[in-house]
Amino acid sequence: MEIYRNACPRNCFASCSMLSYVNNGEIIKVSGDPKHGFNQGRLCAKGYAFTQYVYNPYRLKYPIMQSPRGSGNWKRITWDKAYSIIIDKILELNVRYGSNLACGYNKFSGNLGLLHYAVEGMFNSFGPHTKPVGNPCLISGEQAIKSSFGQTVSLMPEKMVDANLIVIWGANPAVTNVHQMKFIFKARQKGAKLVVIDPIFTQTAAKADIYIQVNPGTDGLLAHAIAKILIDSSLYDQEFIDNQTTNWIEYRQYVSTEVNITEVSQETGVSIEGINELAHLYSLSKPCATWIGFGIQRNKNGRENISAINTLAALAGTLQKGKGGVYYAHNGLEDFPANLLNHQGPKHSNINTSREININKFAEEAIKLSEPPLKFLWIASRNPLSQDHDFKKWELLFHELELIVTVDLFMTRTAELSDIVLPATTHFEDPDLIISYWHQWLSYNEQAIPAYFESKSDLQIARDLTKKLNECSPNFSNFPHELEPIDWIEREITPSIKELYSLKSYKQLLDGPHLRNEEKHSEGSSSMNFHFVIPNKIASSSEASTNVIEDQDSNPFKLITPQSLLRIHSQYGTLSWLSSEKDEAIVELSEYAAEKYWISEGEKVEVYNQNGRIAATAKINRYLPKKVILVNQVGKNPINQVIVHEENSNIGKSSANFYDSSVNIRKWRD
Amino acid sequence: MVKQMGFVFNIDLCIGCKACEIACRNENQTVSAVKWRKVSKLTDDTYLSISCNHCSSPECFRVCPENAFTKRGDGIVQINSNLCTGCGLCISACPFGVPQYDPELHKVSKCQMCYPRQDKGFLPACIEACSTGAIGMENLDNFCSREAVSTIPGFPDSRLTNPSIVFYPAKKRKRYFLN
Numbered sequence: 001m002e003i004y005r006n007a008c009p010r011n012c013f014a015s016c017s018m019l020s021y022v023n024n025g026e027i028i029k030v031s032g033d034p035k036h037g038f039n040q041g042r043l044c045a046k047g048y049a050f051t052q053y054v055y056n057p058y059r060l061k062y063p064i065m066q067s068p069r070g071s072g073n074w075k076r077i078t079w080d081k082a083y084s085i086i087i088d089k090i091l092e093l094n095v096r097y098g099s100n101l102a103c104g105y106n107k108f109s110g111n112l113g114l115l116h117y118a119v120e121g122m123f124n125s126f127g128p129h130t131k132p133v134g135n136p137c138l139i140s141g142e143q144a145i146k147s148s149f150g151q152t153v154s155l156m157p158e159k160m161v162d163a164n165l166i167v168i169w170g171a172n173p174a175v176t177n178v179h180q181m182k183f184i185f186k187a188r189q190k191g192a193k194l195v196v197i198d199p200i201f202t203q204t205a206a207k208a209d210i211y212i213q214v215n216p217g218t219d220g221l222l223a224h225a226i227a228k229i230l231i232d233s234s235l236y237d238q239e240f241i242d243n244q245t246t247n248w249i250e251y252r253q254y255v256s257t258e259v260n261i262t263e264v265s266q267e268t269g270v271s272i273e274g275i276n277e278l279a280h281l282y283s284l285s286k287p288c289a290t291w292i293g294f295g296i297q298r299n300k301n302g303r304e305n306i307s308a309i310n311t312l313a314a315l316a317g318t319l320q321k322g323k324g325g326v327y328y329a330h331n332g333l334e335d336f337p338a339n340l341l342n343h344q345g346p347k348h349s350n351i352n353t354s355r356e357i358n359i360n361k362f363a364e365e366a367i368k369l370s371e372p373p374l375k376f377l378w379i380a381s382r383n384p385l386s387q388d389h390d391f392k393k394w395e396l397l398f399h400e401l402e403l404i405v406t407v408d409l410f411m412t413r414t415a416e417l418s419d420i421v422l423p424a425t426t427h428f429e430d431p432d433l434i435i436s437y438w439h440q441w442l443s444y445n446e447q448a449i450p451a452y453f454e455s456k457s458d459l460q461i462a463r464d465l466t467k468k469l470n471e472c473s474p475n476f477s478n479f480p481h482e483l484e485p486i487d488w489i490e491r492e493i494t495p496s497i498k499e500l501y502s503l504k505s506y507k508q509l510l511d512g513p514h515l516r517n518e519e520k521h522s523e524g525s526s527s528m529n530f531h532f533v534i535p536n537k538i539a540s541s542s543e544a545s546t547n548v549i550e551d552q553d554s555n556p557f558k559l560i561t562p563q564s565l566l567r568i569h570s571q572y573g574t575l576s577w578l579s580s581e582k583d584e585a586i587v588e589l590s591e592y593a594a595e596k597y598w599i600s601e602g603e604k605v606e607v608y609n610q611n612g613r614i615a616a617t618a619k620i621n622r623y624l625p626k627k628v629i630l631v632n633q634v635g636k637n638p639i640n641q642v643i644v645h646e647e648n649s650n651i652g653k654s655s656a657n658f659y660d661s662s663v664n665i666r667k668w669r670d
Numbered sequence: 671m672v673k674q675m676g677f678v679f680n681i682d683l684c685i686g687c688k689a690c691e692i693a694c695r696n697e698n699q700t701v702s703a704v705k706w707r708k709v710s711k712l713t714d715d716t717y718l719s720i721s722c723n724h725c726s727s728p729e730c731f732r733v734c735p736e737n738a739f740t741k742r743g744d745g746i747v748q749i750n751s752n753l754c755t756g757c758g759l760c761i762s763a764c765p766f767g768v769p770q771y772d773p774e775l776h777k778v779s780k781c782q783m784c785y786p787r788q789d790k791g792f793l794p795a796c797i798e799a800c801s802t803g804a805i806g807m808e809n810l811d812n813f814c815s816r817e818a819v820s821t822i823p824g825f826p827d828s829r830l831t832n833p834s835i836v837f838y839p840a841k842k843r844k845r846y847f848l849n
Binding site: 032046051174175203206208212213265266 | 682683685686687688689691692693695696697699702714715716798799800801802803843844845846847848849
């Protein structure tokens with residue numbers, strides 16, 4: 001039996017390093033890598049199920065093609081046939097329109113391995129094309145962090161263990177970041193208090209010393225109210241404010257004129273006693289770790305809310321070294337050259353750059369394109385027809401497209417509507433490098449087994465396709481197809497990366513992950529300058545705070561669609577070991593809503609609004625706010641069918657506002 | 671040396687993440703219908719993770735017509751699958767619903783506390799997988815803790831079989847639900 005070192009590429013905080021145990025070319029089990037300082041020899045439930053993921057009866061084995069699209073009339077084709085159809089289309093569109101702007105891709109977080117930027121690299125290698133920009137997840141928070149701190153901040157999450165107070169705003173690590181919980185519990189064993197602020201009584205809230213339920217989208221109001229109490233009681237860090245902040249006088253003025261504790265209590269739903277207790281804790285307990293969850297930024301107030309929490313953390317004197325800090329995300333990629341992502345394509349005679357479309361409005365903007373319209377779409381590491389929004393626009397877009405190619409491991413909802421589906425490898429079948437958006441470890445992922453049937457990685461597909469493309473049309477692509485995966489890995493490990501991660505060569509990563517040195521962006525740097533952001537008027541959440549459903553309310557419920565324990569969005573739905581979470585939509589509603597709509601536990605109901613409807617099974621959750629419903633994310637019956645993203649026009653780009661949708665429910669009628 | 675190895679389960683530390691449940695499957699590659707360890711919700715804010723409790727007086731052992739069950743010197747209750755006929759008497763006798771019928775092999779199987787791992791000096795897979803330390807293992811013959819209790823509300827009556835598990839119960843927490 002051989003043992004290989006792998007790293008989980010899922011869109012998850014933990015980016016665990018793992019060991020795979022291989023017998024005769026087959027993985028017989030996996031374990032956590034004890035040399036990884038964050039996951040410390042353990043995996044999550046999904047990680048321990050990887051043998052079922054790799055050898056899954058539903059996994060795609062061969063390239064397939066359906067005709068007509070959506071008919072389900074799939075036929076196995078050879079890779080050569082698939083490549084030649086794709087190449088013919090690319091070349092024909094190039095002749096038709098005089099450029100490759102009619103060709104585009106949609107790719108996001110299905111696999112976070114650095115070599116999966118081969119998709120971007122492949123399209124770059126064609127010269128100007130149509131590409132998505134932006135980020136559905138983190139833009140609002142990153143902008144808020146930058147406007148408060150002037151830079152990204154990233155603390156080692158392992159250090160949460162030293163905190164005396166941990167305040168989690170809108171994150172549920174017991175489900176989404178399981179490995180962080182041990183650091184939190186260790187802090188608690190030493191006397192720390194854990195506070196969780198969330199509209200939902202989550203699995204993490206259940207473990208908190210103090211749980212504070214808040215109306216969705218009103219976290220910022222709560223933070224400003226606590227700030228006001230600290231200011232009025234002179235319980236703030238004057239020295240830090242005098243020496244390391246800007247805009248303090250204006251902020252103090254804002255708080256004294258605009259923030260009224262009684263009104264905040266009504267809007268947020270948090271009692272004055274609760275607000276006072278939080279203020280007391282923030283003023284007393286140091287070090288204090290403030291964790292801003294991604295849930296907060298899924299609505300139009302996201303950026304304002306995160307700025308407000310930053311401000312509270314600053315005011316309470318928790319930003320200096322040894323006193324805590326703000327945890328949000330670690331931008332590990334910014335240290336790396338990301339050669340595939342940044343691959344420079346050939347120049348076009350009269351088009352300077354690629355055509356960029358906002359990934360959060362991809363379908364909407366793509367339909368509007370003309371001269372040339374978008375005609376060929378490549379989808380990889382993504383399942384937009386489960387996980388994006390505004391599906392009506394996607395349907396329109398698909399109608400306009402002449403060729404849709406999806407690369408995936410399973411027949412997703414997106415794959416079902418594509419022309420050609422190409423089978424992708426798992427991370428056990430190709431080498432890769434993995435960095436985390438939370439902790440600061442760099443992991444190498446070894447190839448442990450041969451590719452499953454005819455599956456290929458995004459990089460291998462890029463290599464094969466560009467090579468054949470150039471055979472048909474010399475110099476069409478400048479992708480260096482001769483480079484092996486290992487060559488790309490070596491090119492990521494630059495002298496500065498070697499220094500940053502104490503590496504002599506990438507080969508050292510075969511013996512275990514390496515931790516990034518702390519000098520850069522070290523916590524609480526004395527040169528930090530904090531800016532007090534004065535909020536725009538935070539949009540009222542009055543519809544949630546009234547707490548009574550009036551008969552004229554057309555869509556009375558705020559829809560929240562959190563991550564489930566045994567899935568990453570639509571991934572993992574086919575694993576029978578994880579089937580205690582069935583791949584069916586569950587709608588959780590309050591006792592109040594259940595009574596008002598005569599809905600009982602286990603009943604089939606319809607969740608609907610002007611955008612669409614889905615069938616779901618009702619579950620009564622007695623801790624839910626009256627006007628909030630929760631629906632899980634299911635691959636084939638996605639709740640995103642009723643979600644349309646509307647950007648906050650005041651502030652430019654934002655994360656996708658998945659939690660701004662309002663819906664209604666009723667008993668299912670066949 | 672005769673001893674009684676057993677599980678120590680800390681309710682406050684269990685976040686219901688099911689890593690133990692799936693790590694058990696990963697280690698033992700059990701078929702989907704067979705669950706040697708199960709995580710379930712105990713109350714609105716607590717979870718229970720249990721496998722075979724390797725009871726002092728195991729009912730499975732007593733009722734099995736084939737004498738397929740044995741108890742090792744360290745207290746682990748084993749089932750010899752060669753002797754099992756799949757009659758299912760043990761399944762109905764066990765107060766904890768532990769023995770599992772394998773529809774492919776037509777036999778019963780259950781948690782054996784990863785004795786092959788233990789014999790090599792490793793912890794059972796569930797304990798190794800538990801990132802918060804909610805599940806531990808002790809020789810209960812000489813385990814003594816002022817805070818540990820032998821049962822908790824929601825756990826089946828343990829008087830009949832004397833299961834080898836002890837609990838650290840949950841502490842009371844403070845909540846501010848919406849006004």
